[in-house]
Amino acid sequence: MRKYPGTVFSWRGLSDNRSLFFLCLLLFCVSGLVSFWVFFPAEVLQQRLVQEVSRETGVKMRAERATMLVPPGVKMDLTLYPAQAGIAPLSLRNVHLNPVWTSLLSGNQAVNLKGSLAQGEVAARLWRNGSLQLNLQDIELSLLQEADLDYRFGGLLTAQFQGEELLVDARRGQGRFAIDIRAAQIFGLEKVGLPPELPLGLIQVNGRFSENRVSVEQLVVTGGVLELSGGGTLLIGTTPEQTRLNLNVRIHPTRQTPDTVRDLLMLTGVRPGPDGSYILQIGGSLGRPLLR
Numbered sequence: 001m002r003k004y005p006g007t008v009f010s011w012r013g014l015s016d017n018r019s020l021f022f023l024c025l026l027l028f029c030v031s032g033l034v035s036f037w038v039f040f041p042a043e044v045l046q047q048r049l050v051q052e053v054s055r056e057t058g059v060k061m062r063a064e065r066a067t068m069l070v071p072p073g074v075k076m077d078l079t080l081y082p083a084q085a086g087i088a089p090l091s092l093r094n095v096h097l098n099p100v101w102t103s104l105l106s107g108n109q110a111v112n113l114k115g116s117l118a119q120g121e122v123a124a125r126l127w128r129n130g131s132l133q134l135n136l137q138d139i140e141l142s143l144l145q146e147a148d149l150d151y152r153f154g155g156l157l158t159a160q161f162q163g164e165e166l167l168v169d170a171r172r173g174q175g176r177f178a179i180d181i182r183a184a185q186i187f188g189l190e191k192v193g194l195p196p197e198l199p200l201g202l203i204q205v206n207g208r209f210s211e212n213r214v215s216v217e218q219l220v221v222t223g224g225v226l227e228l229s230g231g232g233t234l235l236i237g238t239t240p241e242q243t244r245l246n247l248n249v250r251i252h253p254t255r256q257t258p259d260t261v262r263d264l265l266m267l268t269g270v271r272p273g274p275d276g277s278y279i280l281q282i283g284g285s286l287g288r289p290l291l292r
Contacts, residue, residue: 059083073098078115088146092117100125118143120157130173134161141181150191155184155203163209178206184224194260200224212236216247225261227252232282241287252277 060081067075074097080090095115103110113124120139126132139157163175184200201223207216214234221228232247253262253276268291270278284290 069096069098086146086149088144090117090144092122103127129164130166131164132161132166132175135159149188151186151188153184153186155181155200157181174208174210176206176208180204184221194264195258198225198261199256200226207231219247219249225254225256225258227254234286237285239287241285243286245282245284245286245289247282249280249282250277251280 060083062079062081064077064079069075076095076097078092078095080092082090092115095113098112100110100112108127108129110125110127113122113126115122117136118140121137122135122139123137124132124134136157136159139159140154141157142152142154145152157179158181159177159179161175161177163173166173166175181203184203186198186200187196189198190196200221202221204218204220205216206218207214209215212235214236216231216233219228219230228249228251230247230249232245232249234246235244237243251265253265265272265278268278268280270280270291272278281292282289283292
């Protein structure tokens with residue numbers, strides 16, 4: 001009886017053919033995914049993202065140079081155009097957007113954002129229900145303001161911000177914030193008879209907000225021409241004139257305090273305490289604050 005070669009019908013042959021089949025299948029899947037990712041219309045995705053975010057937040061923005069990332073995500077340059085006067089267009093560079101994979105199977109998907117802004121770093125996580133975590137590191141404040149402002153504020157900003165329901169209904173939003181500004185300075189005060197540059201040192205502010213009410217739990221200024229501490233509340237309106245202030249502030253002059261600043265404190269009509277500090281109550285509106 002004729003015997004067939006065992007290389008085709010032997011178990012070893014079947015095993016080798018099966019390995020080759022799975023190898024070809026794997027290469028086909030990988031090449032398909034790579035081709036899909038390389039030729040995916042990143043510009044279309046970029047446009048859709050900008051439209052959705054602009055519609056939800058009301059902030060005008062423009063995106064450029066979108067490319068796809070591996071693992072899945074998108075990279076772009078993003079420019080925001082705030083409606084507030086005096087704030088320059090915010091240029092976010094090398095923005096990376098990636099989904100939070102653990103959230104995809106839940107009803108509250110989230111996305112991570114990382115990028116650079118004004119020589120500093122931005123990192124954020126945004127959930128579908130409008131919650132937000134935002135971290136800013138070493139943002140140069142002078143680069144966020146229009147260059148032709150009469151009065152400008154400088155310093156390096158580091159901040160943490162957590163909020164809930166911010167996109168669902170901003171009036172119902174609530175959360176916490178913590179802000180540090182190092183090497184803080186005010187420029188342009190020579191127009192009101194003060195030194196052209198007023199160094200404030202380190203500014204630390206933390207508190208919480210709920211609906212249109214902001215509670216400043218701690219405000220501390222140290223290392224500059226004045227020492228300051230205090231707290232209070234702000235009722236946020238649609239304009240500075242409609243934003244109401246209720247703050248209590250203690251100001252203590254230091255050896256660095258210029259005489260012009262001391263004279264200005266005396267003009268408030270508040271008598272200094274035994275330690276030389278002034279306790280001020282600031283009311284009125286953000287557009288026209290009142291001292292009492």
